[in-house]
Amino acid sequence: MLSKLSVRTAVAALAVTGLLVTAPQAAASLRDSAAPSAVAPQAAAPPSSGVTVKMSSTAADNLGTARQGLVNAVSADVLARSDDAKGLSADAAVSKLADEGRKVVVDVRTVSANWARGVAYVEAPRTHHGDPEGWLYIAHRKDGKWIAGLEGDREFADHVATSPLVGKAERRNMTAYAQRKVTPEQEKPSVGVTAVNTNGLLLPWMPDYYMTLTGGAHSHTGSTGYWSSLDFAGGNASGRVRSSREGTATSMCGAGGGWTRVIHPGGFSTDYYHMRNTTYYNGTSIGRSALLGTIGTDVCAGGSATGAHVHWSLRTYDANYNGQYTWLSGRTIGGWLWSNGSSQYAGCATRLGVTACPGTAIYNRTS
Secondary structure: OHHHHHHHHHOOOOOOOOOOOOOOOOOOOOOOOOOOOOOOOOOOOOOOOOOOEEEEEEHHHHHHHHHHHHHHHHHHHHHHHHHHHHOOOOHEEEEEHHOOOOOOOEEEEEEEEEEEEEEEEEOEEOOOOOOEEEEEEEEEEEEOOOHHHHHHOHHHHHHHHHHHOOOOOHHHHHHHOOOOOOOHHHOOOOOOOOOOOOOOOOOOOOOEEEEEEEOOOOOOOOOOEEEEEEEEEOOOOEEEEEOOOOOEEEEOOOOOOEEEEEEEEOOOOEEEEOOOOOOOOEEEEEOOEEEEEEEEEOOOOOOOOOOOOEEEEEEEOOOOOOOOOOOOOOOOOEEEEEEOOOOOOEEEEOOOEEEEEEOOOOHHHHH
């Protein structure tokens, strides 16, 4: 993988100049507020580097000439962390992604003094089912230079602790997560261990209602990595997708996009993709089973979906996979003990002697 320094230098040479600017906001900070319905991107030439920038006109005005340096710094970190950029220079990576019809997106959400925060992601291939790669970021400008931190970076942990753009409740939920603190319950079980505590995580709908398991444990990309994800559809939950636990929620694609990430206390976070009718969150504190959206086929950041469902993924920081999607097998979620199948999407769950495999309706239980 490319080092941050080498990629940052290369990205700076790409001269990011294009902006997708939204209509002015009443305030620079969008945190803990619903996205204005009137906001819509204005036409603008795409950045010459291939990096797509989303930024409100208020944020752009507040940043002034410093905005290019911010985008360069965040883009560099994205390309240094992306699995699809391994072994490639920055310009080669964005060119490769562009050839595949995929974008590198830097979304600047909130700006104050020498601080900025937002979301950055690399779109998933649109040829198969899977999640994009995405990160929350916080950046600080010091001595004229932006220092960006993506989830899992040491800089991210430092910024969470000190940035005025992080609220008290959010900081409380994120601190242990950002500092990569791992409880014994999060460590992978030894052979023979049949259950692992996930700090009370539920399945992504209301307790005591059911949805149908349409895809057992599989990689979040649909190809490589830990089998961290499940697919659900139908049932008597009216298709409403809800948070697996309390935490801080962020709409990764912005207003109207079908991808939400919730950071929970205790080191876990969960992703929800393909939703429609989504509620907009931006580092917002939410309770357990908060409404996120409804099952859908949204592909705001790539991937594909052939039928309405929610693609739910488990993430954590641990000693080896900082800020990565993590394994499901051996974990109890929603009262069900999950296990891998012989191939991706084929895994099942067990509860009280009942085994549920893809095609089975399962109830969401709190114990």
